[in-house]
Amino acid sequence: MGNKLPPGQFETENWPILHQGDVYEFSEDTWNFRLFGEVKEEVSLSYSDVMKLPKTVSTIDMHCVTTWSKFGTTFEGIALRELVNLAELNEGAKYVKIYGYYNGDPFGYSANMPLEPLLGDDALFVYRWKDQNHEWEEITPKHGYPLRLIPPASFYLWKGTKWASGIRFMKEDEAGFWEELGYSMTANPFKEERYR
Numbered sequence: 001m002g003n004k005l006p007p008g009q010f011e012t013e014n015w016p017i018l019h020q021g022d023v024y025e026f027s028e029d030t031w032n033f034r035l036f037g038e039v040k041e042e043v044s045l046s047y048s049d050v051m052k053l054p055k056t057v058s059t060i061d062m063h064c065v066t067t068w069s070k071f072g073t074t075f076e077g078i079a080l081r082e083l084v085n086l087a088e089l090n091e092g093a094k095y096v097k098i099y100g101y102y103n104g105d106p107f108g109y110s111a112n113m114p115l116e117p118l119l120g121d122d123a124l125f126v127y128r129w130k131d132q133n134h135e136w137e138e139i140t141p142k143h144g145y146p147l148r149l150i151p152p153a154s155f156y157l158w159k160g161t162k163w164a165s166g167i168r169f170m171k172e173d174e175a176g177f178w179e180e181l182g183y184s185m186t187a188n189p190f191k192e193e194r195y196r
Ligand SMILES: Nc1nc2c(c(=O)[nH]1)N[C@H]1C(S)=C(S)[C@@H](COP(=O)(O)O)O[C@H]1N2
Pocket: 015, 016, 017, 018, 019, 020, 021, 064, 065, 100, 101, 102, 109, 142, 143, 144, 157, 158, 159, 160, 161, 162, 163
């Protein structure tokens, strides 16, 4: 098969850590996950509600806009579509913003994407991982514990919100944290869509 390196990227075997702001410290009592926006009724899930959902294991390549790519990391998580299935969407809800913690604000970070490409086995809210050098282990707080999105490899990794807190469904695409600062709305590494 052979790994396909997107233009302007180099391969790393390590999993670097990049984010803005504080590392969120998980507390099950106060944590919840919200499905809101273009839905008939908002949904709020506890940690145990989320962890009871069906699990998916997938190997997903990661491409960071700072030019590192990591191939062949295997993740266990909850497919984004399992969460989508819990909400009744309004007609025309074609985009999502995935929110996460930023300096204590559960909705301080966000990343926007179209919904349709996120309905497969390669869009997971993950909590465990392994690779050629590591046995299964929980993702560390710095990588987004208890739950962080790993997006399909057709998106740069900033779309992979750490310390995820909810999904907002939208009829129109709307810029998230990095997109507001000039990064790409579509962010396809293979088309080198870094900025907008
Ligand atoms: N909540 C939150 N999620 C975030 C970020 C952030 O600052 N806050 N940074 C993003 C960016 S820019 C990248 S490249 C990836 C890095 O994930 P990693 O540190 O696990 O490699 O997380 C993304 N998710």
